[in-house]
Amino acid sequence: MGIMALFSLPGTLTALGAILAIPVWRVVYNLYFHPLSHFPGSKLAACSRLWLAYRELVRGESLSDLRVELHRQYGEIIRLAPNELHFSNPAAYNDIYNHRNKWDKDHLLYRAFDLDMSTVGFIHYSDVKHRRDVLAPFFSRTSILQMQDLIMERVNVLCEALTHQFAAGDTKGKSSDLVLGFHCFSVDVIMAFCYAKDWNATRVPDFQSDIVLASQAVLPIITLRKYSGTLVKIMRRIPMWFGQNFGSPATRALFSLRKTFMDQIDEILRNPASLENTPHKIIYHSLLDPDANKGRPLPSRLSLRHEAAALLGAGSDSTSIASTTISYYVLHNPEVQRRLVNELRVTWPVLEEVPRYEVFEKLPYLTAVIKEGLRISPAITALPRVVPQEGATIDGTFIPGGTVVAQSFTYVHRSPIVYPDPDAFIPERWLGEDAKTHEASLSAFSKGPRSCIGINLAYCELYLVIASVFRRFDLTLDAERSGDMTITEHFVPVFKGPHLHAYCKPVSD
Ligand code: HEM
Numbered sequence: 400m401g402i403m404a405l406f407s408l409p410g411t412l413t414a415l416g417a418i419l420a421i422p423v424w425r426v427v428y429n430l431y432f433h434p435l436s437h438f439p440g441s442k443l444a445a446c447s448r449l450w451l452a453y454r455e456l457v458r459g460e461s462l463s464d465l466r467v468e469l470h471r472q473y474g475e476i477i478r479l480a481p482n483e484l485h486f487s488n489p490a491a492y493n494d495i496y497n498h499r500n501k502w503d504k505d506h507l508l509y510r511a512f513d514l515d516m517s518t519v520g521f522i523h524y525s526d527v528k529h530r531r532d533v534l535a536p537f538f539s540r541t542s543i544l545q546m547q548d549l550i551m552e553r554v555n556v557l558c559e560a561l562t563h564q565f566a567a568g569d570t571k572g573k574s575s576d577l578v579l580g581f582h583c584f585s586v587d588v589i590m591a592f593c594y595a596k597d598w599n600a601t602r603v604p605d606f607q608s609d610i611v612l613a614s615q616a617v618l619p620i621i622t623l624r625k626y627s628g629t630l631v632k633i634m635r636r637i638p639m640w641f642g643q644n645f646g647s648p649a650t651r652a653l654f655s656l657r658k659t660f661m662d663q664i665d666e667i668l669r670n671p672a673s674l675e676n677t678p679h680k681i682i683y684h685s686l687l688d689p690d691a692n693k694g695r696p697l698p699s700r701l702s703l704r705h706e707a708a709a710l711l712g713a714g715s716d717s718t719s720i721a722s723t724t725i726s727y728y729v730l731h732n733p734e735v736q737r738r739l740v741n742e743l744r745v746t747w748p749v750l751e752e753v754p755r756y757e758v759f760e761k762l763p764y765l766t767a768v769i770k771e772g773l774r775i776s777p778a779i780t781a782l783p784r785v786v787p788q789e790g791a792t793i794d795g796t797f798i799p800g801g802t803v804v805a806q807s808f809t810y811v812h813r814s815p816i817v818y819p820d821p822d823a824f825i826p827e828r829w830l831g832e833d834a835k836t837h838e839a840s841l842s843a844f845s846k847g848p849r850s851c852i853g854i855n856l857a858y859c860e861l862y863l864v865i866a867s868v869f870r871r872f873d874l875t876l877d878a879e880r881s882g883d884m885t886i887t888e889h890f891v892p893v894f895k896g897p898h899l900h901a902y903c904k905p906v907s908d
Contacts, residue, residue: 429481434799440469440478448480448507452626461887462780463807476796483803484793485781489814489840491794492806495784496846500791504849505783505803511624511890513631516702517709524848530706531852533692537685543855546679547756549591550859554867556601557584561872561903564605571902574877577726578898579606581719581864586611588860589714594663594707595677610656613649614716618889660707664700682710714853716891717779718860721843725772725865727884727899728824730876735826736869738764743870750871750908759862767826769861773843774812775824777884777892781805782845808842872903 426446430436436445443450454460469477470487479485483505486495495502501524514520518534521527536542557580565572583600586608590598600608624631639661642654666673667683674684685691686698686706698706729736742764747754759765786793788800798804813821817840818828829837844851851857868874882896 433481435478435482435484435802438476438478438484439473441473444469444480445478446481448626451480455622456626459887463778463809463886463888463892466781466807476794480803482801483783483805484798486794486804486806487810488794489811489817492808492811492842493846494791494793495804495806496782496842496850498847500784501848502784502787505785505805507803508625508780508783508890510628510631511621512709512712513624513635514705514709514712516699517705518852519709519713520705527849529692529695530698531848533685533688534682534852536691537680537682538852538855540855542680543859544756546592547859547863549679550588550856550863551753553584553587553591553601554863556587556599557581557864558867558871560601560606561868562905565872565903565905568902572904574880574900574902576606576898577901578719578723578894579608579611581722581726582606582611582615582715583608584864585715585718585722585860586614586711588718588856589711592856593682593710593714594660595679595681596659596663609648609652613652613656614712615893616647616649617653618891618893622889656711657704657708660704664703664707668700668703682706710853713851714856717851718857720892721773721776721857721861722864723894723899724776724884725768725861726868726874726901728772728775729768729869730874730899730901732824735768735824736874738826739768739869743866747866747870750906753867756859756862759866760858762866763830764826765862765866767829769858769865770829770837770841771824771826772861774818774837774841775822776843777886778807778809778812778843779892780888780890781807782849808845811840811842868903871905873906875902875904876900877902 429445429447430442433445441450451462454465455462466477466479466485466487469479470485475486475488475491477485477487486492503524504522506522509515509520509522512520515522518527518530521530561575561580564575567573580601583603583606586600587598590596590600598610600606600611603609624634639654639658642650643658644651646654664683667687671687674681674687677684683703686703689697729739742762746758746762783803783805786798786800786802786804790800791798791804793804811817815821818837828834844854844857877900880897880900882894882898885895886892887895
């Protein structure tokens, strides 16, 4: 007897109708009855998030390019998904990201990291406020100034590696992959600064560090997980032994990193006195300090693991992208490079006598180069926030409560109204009369209560590494091995073409 004989035709049709009715009603509701139904945008985008998933995952489009295309087609406020709006007028930025708005992060994006109990992953301001307060002294300017030698040691290792790589070539020298070099450097800094671990990614030949390659390889999976909470849950259940033994090289690297974090956390939880043996304060001194936690329960083992992974992720990709971008534009603008090197040589005349960070940060041209680099850097994705129940006015338009809203800082940084000639790399704009206004609009670290907690560390790294690389080496672009700065977006920007390569010839004086 065939299986169909078990079912009557009317019964089957009724069942099918019932199954289809819910999604069909959902689409009709989204198109005609949803509070956002009058906002412009693609009708398919309004129907379901599946359309966005199709564009990103199947067609492989970068969300940042797609947003630009949709704004061109539909105007300054677009409906990007049934419940999500995106804004292109730079005036909208301060309406969304400011200190008054304690708005939730959108869980559909942030769940993709599976780090729900970390500073990056907490959805509600009330949860993150406490964690940020606990970590604030650790990332304060005072703490960074005290720890700058530790960062400088990692700069020195990077410079040694660049020297060796150059020496490995023929008369012209061998060029170095600066994308990987800066990424290895920033991983080494976070591992040392936050966990007192000598990770030595920078010492791996040609910067082929497994953890750096893995963290770049894993980014498309974040994009995939944005669209499937189930996938996040399934991946969470992969046992450590399985990932470490049977995964791809990238998976294995990420699982061993997780094990490194877990082993350290377990050791500290088992024996809190072991914290007295670290060479300097690490994040667990703050996270497990009852006074800093002001009587609230201390973070759980899982929360500590989430925080460890979140800080490494947040603190390494971003800084290396900024360092790469700055170097790219300096190498493509010989006059900028000349002015920068001249300023560095005057302040740092004897190579062995390296100035302190406090000296570098006062250098006007170096500062202008770094600020201009942060301005022109490709952005982390448009950071989605949820409008509170009472609704809000953004860019002069009332937005109903519960709507997910976002704007990429690129729309501020590349606006000709805010920064004239925005696509050109012009450090001089930070030295003129408009410097203060430019400063107020600089949003690379985001604004408001969820802005970057690592800003002091980031600036210290950028000043030390850019000053050192451009002072200690005569840098020239390896045009044959380098691409341009086009990116695809996987939460953070990922450079699409060949990596930036430069010949780093050591200078003798
Ligand atoms: C040039 C370097 C950096 C840039 C451009 C940058 C940028 C940003 C941006 C735009 C955000 C907001 C993200 C969001 O809303 O989801 C953010 C958040 C964050 N950043 Fe950074 N960052 C940099 C370096 C660092 C460093 C070195 C650390 C230290 C570990 C760090 C730790 C964090 C953390 C923990 C958050 C989450 C804050 C929260 O959600 O409350 N960042 N960063």
